[in-house]
Amino acid sequence: MAIEVRIPTILRTYTGGAKAVEGSGATIAEVIGDLDTRYGGLRDRLQDEAGLRRFVNVYLNDEDVRFLGGLETPVKDGDTVTVLPAVAGGAG
Amino acid sequence: MRYDSLLDSLGHTPLVGLPRLSPAPDVRLWAKLEDRNPTGSVKDRAAFFMIEQAEKDGLLAPGTTILEPTSGNTGISLAMVAHLRGYAMICVMPENTSVERRQILEMFGAKVIFSPAAGGSNEAVRVARRLAEEHPDWVMLYQYGNEANARAHYETTGPEILADLPGITHFVAGLGTTGTLMGTGRFLRERVPGISVVAAEPRYGELVYGLRNIDEGFVPELYDESVLTTRFSVSSKDALRRTRELLDQEGIFAGISAGGALHAALGMAAKAQAAGERADIAFVVADGGWKYLSTGAYSGTLAEAEARLEGQLWA
16 A cells, blocks of 8 residues: 655654655554664654654545544545644644 | 724625535635724734733733734734824735735834745744844733633623524634634534534645744644644635636725635535535634735736746735
């Protein structure tokens, strides 16, 4: 299964500069695990023992996975996963 | 309607139906027109409540300098009140915000200090914190962590919406300081079982996420994840497209963040319709389109507008 994962600038040192990479797996956690086999160290930047790191947001087709099933959120072929650092929203 | 002064006219904004954009007779969208506030944005509510609280706490006296990191609207609201009450106002604003905002701020007598575009509002917060340390006599109301920001919506926005739409099933708003969502969301959750509270978070170009490392990220102190049921990331393109639809279909000339909220609202509407459920979805139009004309958001093709908006903060 091919899942497109979009990587923010700050983490592209791990993907050789690639803006988007492909991963496989049945859940977000599996996709991240799969990416980590090719882009070593990426997983540790995204998650710690408690789950997703505080300043990391992961979206499945534009929806924050924290409100879906967290790292156990199921993914399917053709889904897009977007990783973004948490920043102050502009709306203020 | 008659009020003793402009400040007294805060809130009580219209909630208008969107008959053309609503997908079905029992799946309806409602826009809360927050541009009908004293300085033209939802931020008037937070700003007035924060200043009132600071006055009660004895933090402000005539001549006191107020400092605030802001991408515009909060600064404009604060600057107007500060002007009327005799406080000095300094706004720290990212340089990649529209020129209208600076002009309005200066019109109200505020001083604007620009923070670098890279890092967006994060950087404005950092610069403001540094200035606050250097000038202990300045008062930073700090909208990202000020309980009066969320309380303004708990005490005004929430009750207004519930009174106008007792059958509400979804509340959708843009996510910035998180004050609108936290305050309104808490109020509605306490009174409407099963309500969905949906955040529409702006997704910007890469410049705005240009942190030096991931641990420099920022989550507003006001943010409480348990108040939300869903959080959407809305691209500039989708926000622009929906902002134009709002104008084309319903005649509402709104700021770009309203398009972001509409995009999330339409997503929830489609889900409800697919599930065969009725829905009354209220979303926040945070401001009108006037302050964004110079961004080119409303002229030319969508692709042209999107290209012009790249790297700018639109909410």
